[in-house]
Amino acid sequence: MTRLVCPFCGPRHLREFEFHKTVAAADAGAFARVYERVASTELSVEHWQHVGGCRGWLEVRRNPSTGDVLEIHLVGGGGEA
Amino acid sequence: MSAIVIRRGTRLREQPVRFTFDGREYLGQVGDSAASALLAAGVRAIGRSIKYRRLRGVVTAGAEEPNALFTVGTAPAVIPNVVASQLAIADGLVLRSQNRWPSLKYDAASVLQAGSGFFGAGFYYKTFIWPSWRTYEKLIRSLAGLGEAPGSCALGPVAVEHLSCDVLIAGAGAAGLAAARAAARAGARVVLCEREPVCGGELEFEAGTIDGRPAADWVTATVAQLPTLGVRLLPGTTLVGGSGGEMIAHTEPGGLPGTNAIFKIRTRAFVIAMGAVERPIAFIDNDRPGVMLLGAAERYLARYGVRVGAELVLFANHDRAYATAGRLAAGGMRISAIVDTRTAAEVGAEPLRAQLGRAGTECLLGHAVLAAEGGATVHGARIASLAAPDRARLIRCDAILVSGGWSPAVHAGLQEGGARRFVAELGGFIAAGQPDWRTSAGAANGRLELGAALADGHAAGVRAASHAGAAGSVGAAPLASGDAVPRLVPFWRSPASLAGEKRQFIDLQNDVTVADVRQSLAEGFVDIEHLKRYTALGFGSDQGRLGGLIGAAVLAEFRGEPLADVGTSRLRPPFHPVTMRSLAGLRVGAALRPARRTPLHDWHAAHGAVLEPMGLWLRPRYYRANGADSFTAGIAEAKRVRTTGGVADGSTLGKIEVAGPDAAAFLDAMYLTKASTIRVGRSKYMVNLREDGMVLDDGIVLRLAAERFIATTGSGHGLHMLSHFEHYRDTQWSGSAVTITDVTEAWAAIVAAGPKSRETLRAVLGADWHDALGRLTHMEFATGRYAGSELTVLRASFSGELAFELHCRPASAVTLWEALVAAGLEPYGLEALDILRVEKGYLVGSEINGQTTPEDLGMDALVRLGNLCVGRELLDRPAFHEASRPRLVGLRAVDGRGRFLAGAQLTIPAAPNRPVGYATSTVYSPTLGEWIGLALVAREHSADGTVLTARDPLRDGDSVVRVVPTVHFDPASERMKS
């Protein structure tokens, strides 16, 4: 995983992106969002920003065991790549 | 120095080269490695071992060499731990042996022999415990470490090349060449790296035929053909690591760091054809100079015409030993005996054995070498039948050549994790469960026989090309015949008594013996990863390629479990040592990171400012005209601001413009207090919280228009706050009408502070601004023009004085600044700024440190306003209201004179060793004439007047301080509002 495919900019080197956090379930309360994020070996849902490009915020779904990126789209929907 | 005897080998030219080793001059030939030239000169002992200081010789002909590591060069370009077998000699090259003091021959520490018990397994863990550490520190420091780190190192520049290809192949032996040819024919763009300076791998010496012609001819023809197929060939280049399809390869011409290049290779598919590493067998004193790998002897003969001994004993567990023996004999070496651990039923190689027997070689089946006899070099091999190991006899020889089989080079495939599979007929592991873009081929995949390796390489090339979308016609795989299948029967160590196990070496570089494995297990370190940490097995430049598997096998033996279940320790990059200088590549010195400079940077530099980095920014710390050091200059500058006034460059403050119909509502959610209540033309001091309730940043928010704001941030925080705002705008506030723009560099900021700031500004800005400057109340701003350019004047203060922030366009910043200086406002730097703000109890990153809530910082009133912002909900956590939470307080010395410094730990008399807080910021206040500070102290001990001890054992010692209000000076802020 040294590339991410930005929905706007296309495949770009990982160094253009900044990892922000793993994302909790949408219905999680404030405490759970911060303190009860569960690390899964199969699926990690993460927020990344394309700081070296369009500055878009991306939701990246990936498998931390294999490093495979399963899906990338803009947070808040749209622009699926 | 004796007259040179010209040797002939595949890599040699008949041209002499002079170099020195430990001060003595030697002659070699162009093409020689340092190891081959020294072996040819009859040098056996080339260094001492790291722990026991035993004399060691060359063991391998490859990068996995554990012993022959030299310090190369003369000061200042000295490089330790250069692998002699990979280092090409050159005229004037200066080599020194390592791990010996004062000389190789007489080493003061060689009394620490194996078996003496001084340096047992886990030695460091047992000895590095206070107070015994003090006893041993000096001795250990003089001995520890592989080689010696150079104090400074003037290595030359490193070229960095980025390559992109469809198929990257590591290794240009039989399998790698077949893979490259197939992939290129299929239409793929191929890059082929080879660690050695020449291609061919084993085919450099292995007799065989490929497609009906001698194997060596096939190699020559294929290497010539590859460039015509568009293959980029990188000889002398080692793949050292990588991940996810971006691999890093490193080339050192002649194996010498300092004149090298780094390749960053992006590839769609990756074929690992890095061959297999021959492994030794452990027996007593198997580390003596003269004990060498069988394949190494064959390589030294073929490549460099070096005979590693005159009378040899071979010790092996496979058929290939007999083919090699035939080639060594043909090269003029006498083979006294071949000691084979296998039984008659397990052995093949019938005609070869008979032929060797006729030539006078004893072929002993079911036997083992129990010990190497000799001193500084081998004199004989003590051998015995495995059925009767106590009835040993001595065979005289001057070299013992060992081969315990081959371990596939799986490193490159497993550095990112991934599985491996035990293969019984190899007695070793191959990579398994690889992602579809990565594949092993040839010996690296366990295919040791030439025909199988070529077929495997060809198939891997086709598969890799097709993964990259190239599926052209490739033709048939090469057909070949070479050395027979090895018919290997795993054998790891010869029989030995418990005492003998202390001299059965399994990891030569780290001096790990069979006895260490036994001890590790006895002390509860049962897992292979435990064993590695406890004994250092598998650390070092060879990363366990030579001894790692033997260690695992011995552990398996002691645990009574199959090797397949014990496994080997996790593999990590780099595959081969790389200097930090190479990895840094072009990113050194000024190119390390970008620099951000304010529009006034050149003025500061020209006027004696001492600049200090802050994030990517450089900011004036003080001006030399005001004092010789930051302490005196800072005091002078701060004093002047309080008496008359001064100007400071505030351009590094982050400025983010937030605009749109939803801007006010959005900012309400971003800050602890509401932005929507700010009137146009006014501003407010506001703080941001993180999601977990901690204070993230603070700054002033200006409302330029109903739907337009500028939020200022801390100097190092601009980019982070921009991302923070954008994140919430795009997640929770997605769909809202807000634009967020970084305008940090669109506005320069000049702070004019002090009692005379208003009248000076009136003089400089002219009549247009006269009334506005009088009218502006605290936190109010006005916009207008100065010298034809836009100007915003905000009345705000970070010093406690009457002060104005002037936001102007960068192009007019110098003009405005120079006018202010000419009108009498002298510049002041960060040091003075710090004094002024601590006197007033204002906060910086020392207090807003990511671990403090608004209540910790005394902002209870702001929290009580009840604005529902990001992070607000979690402020109600009970843990944030416990008596042990910190509280921001002021500090002063009880005697009014003592000095105490930021970082000092604060204790109460009842618990002198358990701090209840620490000083976050301290300054000497010229206004108050004493040291003052801010501190975070547990709430239960934060009451005004509480006496604490500021403990600072490494600097000032202890001083007695008392808790005071955070605002040390002008608590009613009368000066600021004047």
Ligand SMILES: [Zn+2]
């Ligand atoms: Zn983008």
